[in-house]
Amino acid sequence: xxxxxxxxxxxxxxxxxxxxxxxxxxxxxxxxxxxxxxRVAVCTTCWLLQTTxxxxxxxxxxxxxxxxxxxxxxxxxxxxxxxxxxxxxxxLNDQSCVIEVGGNDGTSLLPFKGRVAGVWNIEPSKxxxxxxxxxxxxxxxxxxxxPQGQQIQADLLIANNVMAHTPNINAFAEAIHATLxxxxxxxxxxxxxxNLIEGVxxxxxxxxxxxxxxxxxxxxxxARHRLKIYDVQELPTHGxxxxxxxxxxxxxxxxxxxxxxxxxxxxxxxTVPETYERFARRARGIREQFWDFLGGRYQGTEIVAGxxxxxxxxxxxxxxxxxxxxxxxxxxxTPAKIFKFLPGSRIQIVSEKMLIEERPKYVLILPWNWRDExxxxxxVIRSWGGRFVTAIPELKIT
Ligand code: DWN
Ligand code: ZN
Numbered sequence: 001x002x003x004x005x006x007x008x009x010x011x012x013x014x015x016x017x018x019x020x021x022x023x024x025x026x027x028x029x030x031x032x033x034x035x036x037x038x039r040v041a042v043c044t045t046c047w048l049l050q051t052t053x054x055x056x057x058x059x060x061x062x063x064x065x066x067x068x069x070x071x072x073x074x075x076x077x078x079x080x081x082x083x084x085x086x087x088x089x090x091x092l093n094d095q096s097c098v099i100e101v102g103g104n105d106g107t108s109l110l111p112f113k114g115r116v117a118g119v120w121n122i123e124p125s126k127x128x129x130x131x132x133x134x135x136x137x138x139x140x141x142x143x144x145x146x147p148q149g150q151q152i153q154a155d156l157l158i159a160n161n162v163m164a165h166t167p168n169i170n171a172f173a174e175a176i177h178a179t180l181x182x183x184x185x186x187x188x189x190x191x192x193x194x195n196l197i198e199g200v201x202x203x204x205x206x207x208x209x210x211x212x213x214x215x216x217x218x219x220x221x222x223a224r225h226r227l228k229i230y231d232v233q234e235l236p237t238h239g240x241x242x243x244x245x246x247x248x249x250x251x252x253x254x255x256x257x258x259x260x261x262x263x264x265x266x267x268x269x270x271t272v273p274e275t276y277e278r279f280a281r282r283a284r285g286i287r288e289q290f291w292d293f294l295g296g297r298y299q300g301t302e303i304v305a306g307x308x309x310x311x312x313x314x315x316x317x318x319x320x321x322x323x324x325x326x327x328x329x330x331x332x333x334t335p336a337k338i339f340k341f342l343p344g345s346r347i348q349i350v351s352e353k354m355l356i357e358e359r360p361k362y363v364l365i366l367p368w369n370w371r372d373e374x375x376x377x378x379x380v381i382r383s384w385g386g387r388f389v390t391a392i393p394e395l396k397i398t
Contacts, residue, residue, distance in 0.1 A: 001041060001052050004210065005169050005221045008045025011273070012052070014202065014280040015039045016319045021060050022069055022311035025340035025349070026387060033343055038315070040205050040212070047270050048217035049193050054167045055207040057143065061165070065125035066336045067311065070107040074373050078237055082187075083111035084295070090156055092116050099154040099179060101144045102162030104128045105228075106137030109158075115139065120152055127336065135221070144179075145171035154179055157186040161238065164190055164209040173225040182251040186227070188244050194267055195240030197275060200393045202241065202283040202319070203312040214270055215263045218244065226250055239369045263356045282393075287320050289395045294326055297361075305360035306330030307374060309337045309349045313366025314390065318344035325363065331355035335370035356380060362397070364389045 001010045019038040026033060032310070039052045060359040069075055086092065096116040100109050103121030105128045112119050113136060119301045122140045123129045129139040142148050144159075145168060157179055166172045176186050193214040196204050204212070211217075218228060230253055231245040242263065247253040269275045294304065305311065307344055309332040322345055330342060337349045355363070356378075365374050375388050375398075390396045 003043035003046060003048055004050055004167065005048045005217065006043060006046040008043045010041035010043045010050065011276075012039060012041045013049065013231065013276040014205070014283055015302070016202070016205060016315060017317065017321075017385060018319050019056060019206065019310045020061075020343035022208055022314045023060070024062075024343045025064075025066055025309070025337060026266070026343060027340060027345065029341050029346045029348070031341070034205060035344070038205065038207060039100075041067055042276055043217075046217050048169075048221075049196075049212035049214075051205070051207065051210050053207075054210065056345065057165070057167060060142075060208050061125045063126035064336075065127050066334060066340075067104070068128060068131060068334055068336070069104040070131075072332050072370055072373065074370065075237070076107055078235075079108035080111045082108070086156055086187070087112070087115060092155060096155040097099060097153065097181075098156045098158065099152060099162070100158040102137075102165060103132060103137065104158070106132035106135040108160060109137045110135060116155075127204070142196050145175040153183055154186075155183045155184045157184060159186060160189040161191070161241075161355060163188055164211045164213060167210045169211055169221060169247065170225070173221050173227065174221065176246065177225050177227055177248060177325065180248055184248075186246045187236065188218075189241050191238040192234070192240055193241040193268060194242075197270065197279045199239060200279060200282045201239050201312075202279070202286075203316040205275060206311055208311060213242075215242065215260070215268050216267045216270055222246055223249075228253050228256075229260060230254045232259050232263045234263075235370070246398065283319075286391055286394065289393050290320055293389070293395055293397075294322075302361035303328060303358060304362040304364055305355050305358065306364050306366055307355065307378065308332060308365060308367040308370065309334070309342060310367035312369075314342055314344055316366060317342065317347070323347065329355070329358070330366065352378075359384045360386060362389050364391070368392050 016038040018035040021033045042049045097111045097121045109119045120133045190213040193212040223270045226249045227246045229244045233243045235241040306327045324347045
């Protein structure tokens with residue numbers, strides 16, 4: 001296949017089986033669902049890691065999109081801290097415009113509200129867009145990079161965990177250029193492909209994520225669209241993310257920081273084919289390890305409940321071919337998810353209260369990226385000898 005960014009040749013890295021869309025929750029356990037081949041490949045020219053099969057984005061980011069970013073306290077603090085730092089660093093004031101692409105329920109624009117001239121959330125999914133409007137964050141309801149895009153321009157353009165969500169990464173990059181005021185900055189956060197590979201975070205791979213981004217893959221893409229990355233920051237979110245700062249190249253650009261040079265150096269392993277072979281071997285090893293854990297429960301009678309109906313959890317459950325015989329239910333706090341069924345595995349989502357009532361011996365935390373927050377709030381399971389389990393990057397039972 002040809003690379004979605006530079007049209008170079010790609011080599012397959014890992015197959016994760018036939019999988020449904022990760023956020024397409026089912027209303028009943030026997031509802032029909034579409035599945036699509038989930039495979040990742042890497043471009044040997046620009047080293048962009050990417051899925052090989054494009055599911056229509058309108059199917060993935062439907063009107064019932066159930067992921068609300070405001071559900072995690074840590075994410076809310078992350079957004080608040082960024083807003084404070086950005087207002088200071090970019091001197092944002094009552095003349096400035098801040099735009100977020102895929103701003104979901106408005107969580108990260110909220111702290112800018114009232115402190116700048118205007119904020120806009122470019123968000124096509126109706127469910128989360130409605131929550132954004134309700135929170136007082138106005139929405140432009142279109143897919144960024146598509147022709148119907150309105151011409152608004154930003155002093156600060158935020159694109160957090162969204163650039164992977166487009167099959168047409170070139171149109172997205174071009175839209176960043178078009179949406180930035182000449183002296184404006186775009187800040188783009190994504191789970192860093194370096195951590196995905198080194199931390200065997202294969203569950204981050206699902207149809208919604210068409211690309212797995214690195215500085216190396218973004219720099220030539222941005223250069224083609226008259227954008228330059230002048231700074232980067234490493235972040236702990238989503239298993240280790242990178243935030244890049246990009247500027248238009250048709251106007252004077254800030255000096256490139258040493259952090260950019262350092263990140264480029266750290267990414268050298270991403271240009272070595274053996275890195276990807278090792279990653280695929282380790283992903284299959286994690287599955288074996290989890291099967292061994294499930295098989296080893298006392299006479300198979302101890303309940304292993306799931307916690308967190310995360311998109312990444314579905315990749316894991318479906319790659320391991322698990323169902324409600326293995327994990328009888330998964331708890332989640334998102335009202336829109338409770339009582340629905342996970343795609344593929346068809347395990348029911350329940351409330352946190354129901355999980356506690358069932359007194360499971362093990363609680364498998366599917367969004368391992370929120371492990372600390374979840375372990376702290378669910379400490380009550382210790383009172384009946386319950387233990388927490390995470391499977392990635394290796395089985396951990398505490
Ligand atoms: O790119 C994407 C990332 C950024 O967010 C998306 N396509 C969708 C989503 O991925 P995810 O679903 O893997 O994200 P999370 O944030 O790891 O999912 C956490 C899940 O766990 C949510 O359903 C909320 C839930 N949760 C909960 O019920 N109680 C989370 C916490 C922290 C809690 O205390
Ligand atoms: Zn490429």
